[in-house]
Amino acid sequence: SDGVVRRDRFSGGPARSFLSSLAADERIFEADLEVDRAHTVMLAEQGIVEDDVAGQILTALDAIEVDGHDSLPDGEDVHEAIETAVIERIGAEGGKMHTARSRNDEVAACIRYRLREDVLESIETTLALRESLVAVAEAHAETIMPGYTHLQPAQPTTVAHWALAYEGAVRRDTARLLEAYGRINESPLGGAAFAGTTFDIDRERTAELLGFDGGPASNARGSSAEQRSAVVVENSMDASSSRDFLLEATQALSTHATTLSGLAEDVVIFANRGFVDLSDDYSSTSSIMPQKKNPDTLELVRAVAGDAAGGVQGLTTTLKGLPRAYNRDLQRATTHAWDTVDAVTEASEVAAGAVATADWNEETLAAEAGEGFSTATGVADLLAANGLPFRTAHELVAHAAENSAERSSADSHAAKPRDNGADYDALEAAARDVLGEPLESLVDPDAVEEALDPAASVASRDSQGGPA
């Protein structure tokens, strides 16, 4: 009861700080207290530790929580430091807290407990981003804009169609994170070092106390929180040493970051072309060029995909080839997941804000929507619908596009080189060149004019999932 801790033989060497995870463990300080509480309650309920001792331990844990992580005594990690602090407060009896467990199942439980919260937060950012994208789509269901393939003008579409394309992708990101959440949300506690324990513990009870119910996506799919029951990672060696839940979560975050990077890149390009104005809150200026308004936030969002891919790589490489059961390498695996979840959650939140507050320049978008003969596919479709084989129609319109491009480079100083009239004339010439017949002999000129109009072109593409 003098509070002396037993690890003195190992405590003071030159590798002390290299071994210690105490600073990084601040992240799981609260989680460790919760895990300690659940374990202590279970030990008392099972008659393994006397009720009054358990009560003293719980009281000590509350006081330690109030004092905070920074007041912990030195230790190899937060688990050891909190145990030492309990013993300092209530004497050697405090050491009963560590009956029937190991730091190996303890740390796995702490990581899962904390990561659950972090992944939920990241899921919330995906929901906020989807709401932003849906709001843009509602406001711009009819706002015509150029669509691109290979970053070349391809076919006109709408801002809503663009926004909902990303909403669909982020929806799948949400689903992947929920899947990962379900498998994080299982209890390793009671695995002990890896080989279980001689004590009559109740693993389901600690799982229940800590809310490890496998939900929402594993065995508990579709059931309400009340109906779910505790889920333990059954095999004690698996429980204490597996980290595939970390990898899965980090991969899901990396996938989301990759989605975000595409979205960010699109908006950077759109800002460059004057299609969209970011709000000042999401822009930066230059220290030398007074006129500048730069999309720095989105460039950083784009870069976070690199951090996240690096996190997956670091974690995978650390876990690769690790033998069962516990190895200390695992201590350095965890930080990759924390870094990734922090970076991606922040990026997702910023992307949602930038999208929600941006202004779309409808006039510029409309003027640019027909650029580069972007309605050519619609004209080819029209010719094909009038009986010309599609391949011949493609050839005819390609020929017109070439003529049209030559005309516009001859006229390259014009701000907006094309209009429907020029494209109509080019089609007329192409019909004579390719078919030896005037365009009217194939198709009603009014229908051609309509097909050349970007808004009409969008309205006519009413197939499932199309921009109309």
Ligand code: ARG
């Ligand atoms: N701090 C360690 C970790 O993060 C847990 C301690 C287990 N240590 C041990 N020597 N078995 O993985």
